[in-house]
Amino acid sequence: MPIISSIKNKLLLLQILTAVFSIFLCGSLLTVSYYRMFGQSEQQNLETIAQVMSNNVQVPFSFGEAYINEAEKTLKAFQSDTSVLSAYVLYQNGAVFAAFHKDTTRYSLPRTMPDSSKTLYSYIKNDTLHTFCYFTVDSIHGYFYIQKKSAQNKVLLNLVATTLIVVLISLVLGIVSALFLQQAISTPISSLIDTMQNVAKQQDYATRVTESGDIELRTLSQVFNDMLLQVEKRDASLQEIKHQLEERVEERTKELQDKTQALQLSNNELQQFAYIASHDMQEPLRIIGSFSQILAKRYQNTLDNEMKEYILFIVDAVGRMQTLIKDLLSFSRVGTAKMQVKPIVLSNLLLKCTSNLRFAIEECNAQINYADTLPVINADETKTLQLFQNLLSNAIKFRKDTIAPIINISVQEEPTEWLFTISDNGIGIEKDYSEKIFMIFQRLSTAYSGTGIGLAICKKVVELHGGRIWFESEKDKGSTFYFTYKKDF
């Protein structure tokens, strides 16, 4: 991992760089200003010396060449000053009156004399300071000229070196303090972060952080450990509750399974009972019906009209009872008969269905429309035939008096199921009956023949195929029945 990949290291690096840059900037400014100040003071000093010395050499200069030695003696005072390279007493035209120079190789005289309007004139050239002091004695004009090695560059070098040393020391100090911080703060914090990450990943709340480092870090570790302890306790109680809940759910599921089993058993018994009762009731009913008809035939001359009407009532009631029992039988058969699922060619099934209903269709001139090619589905053929037959016969039965029924059948493939639609242009159903009509014996009008079992059978068949059934309708505007079959059957 690169050393500056973490924010912490980046901040440290930034701090060190800022400190080093500030020190460097301060050092540079100080160096420049001190360098200039030093130059000025060096020049002033030399000018003062030049003034003093020019006063001293003025007397021998005024006495002429016989006193050159006197003047040179005075100039020799510079012998002890190592920085003075040479000193001269010059005539106004630049000719030498007296001279002093330490090193002949560095001895040089100015080519032109400075303007005599200024008493003092200085300049710096090749690291050497040159100063002229103009004087007049007894109407004779002259110059005192001194060359001194400037210490300005030496001072500059010293200052730069000092600044660099300070920068270097602060850099080293910065790195050392960063390492110290790393050891004293970052390492305990990193260990805290590692533990936190482990706790988050493995959810092991029994882990504890080692309490190390300064007081604040130790407090932080303590607080984190306390928090872990609390979470551990809470986790344990949660596990306990979860365990209890699981046990309870298991108990309830078992109870539910037992109840479902008991319900299934009693349901089977009930269906069996309904089947046997309906089956066995058919025989006495048939006897009542046929004997009533025999009675009516045999005594048609002796029975009065009222009695004949009573017998007709009996025959009619027996007929209705027989239909009811027949329908009940088919209802209970739907539940008891085993599902026999196989691929069904839907168009063949609809052909069979319309053929079974041909009398009803012909009677009212009903028009039944469906696509030429319909899918092949996996289903129980007998039950599906009954389902279509019930829905189609209802669409025909509940037609309007004024128009012939038009019935449209369609099938749509959905991701997991088949969606069937059967719409008619019949009398329609009021919205309030949406749930009710799928219940057994529920009829909306007695003006039409029927037992109220047809749609209950449809619902059962659809549910046995893992689907649902519903309708959309408005009174006098026809009805559309929808049902679905699960595809993977």
Ligand code: ADP
């Ligand atoms: P039944 O047809 O023997 O009366 P069903 O269970 O088949 O019994 O139908 C229940 C009731 O739903 C019917 O009595 C009728 O009122 C209403 N119904 C069913 N299908 C239609 C339809 N296509 N149009 C109008 N009403 C309908």
